[in-house]
Amino acid sequence: MTDVISAFIDNEPFDPVALRDALATPEGREELLDLIALRDVVQPTAMVASVAPSTARPTTRWALAAAAAAMLAVGGYTLGRSLANEQVVATAQITAPAPTSIATFDNWNDTLPAGGN
């Protein structure tokens, strides 16, 4: 086939006799339809964003960093709370030690404010 079919579907100047001859054969007509379908196939409307492995964009990196910071903050808070609870429980379980010696005060005297007895 010549490029007359391409010129025709591209709205470019073409030789009508050459086009008639090209379309006179079943192969020529198949080619015409295939090339029109090919145009439809390559339109980006059919394209999916995940065609190529996407590289991490700066916005994605920022979102990931923010999510990681939030997780760390929440995790730290939760850990701190649980440790504080453990300390309260531990404090409640402490009992006073038994006394080893007792001090007594004998011959107790009050002192008057004026300095006398």
Next chain:
Amino acid sequence: MARMADSQALFAAHQDGLFGYLSRAVGERETARDLTQDVFVRILSSATLPPTAEQQRAWVFRIARNLVIDHHRRQKHRQTEPLTADPVSDGRTTSADTAAIVHQALSRLDDDARDVFLMREVSGLSYVEIAEACQLTPDAVRSRIHRTRLQLRAQLTAPIASARAGRLCLHPSPSQSGHRS
């Protein structure tokens, strides 16, 4: 101020076609968005615009094409993993499968063939505009487009058959291939 308004109008007129071309040329939407913005920056930073609308369009796509070439050059330097194997059809082709197959077929083309083809099919440039953008003759563009079509026709038999099973449109406008997420 008038220069800025002209640049914005020029970009607005071609951004959908540009994004479509860039999406297919680099295979990633986010990169295509970045490159579309880069084209705009380059238009803004240019001292003068080409005089005619046809030349302006070709100029905008030449800028885009240069950015694509730079992008592929950088990718080649970074690429360390081997290319994935061809997708195997199991008879249940999804749109993601089709997109992957089309992307692979396009990435097998040489730069000139891919750019010429995409500027015509996706962005709707005329042969003269493509010739200007890619620094070729219109006749070379004409034969290259046809050759590339035949090559892709042989590689994309399943998606083409699937498209032929539905209704076709001879001249989809570039605006149909705009920013859809």
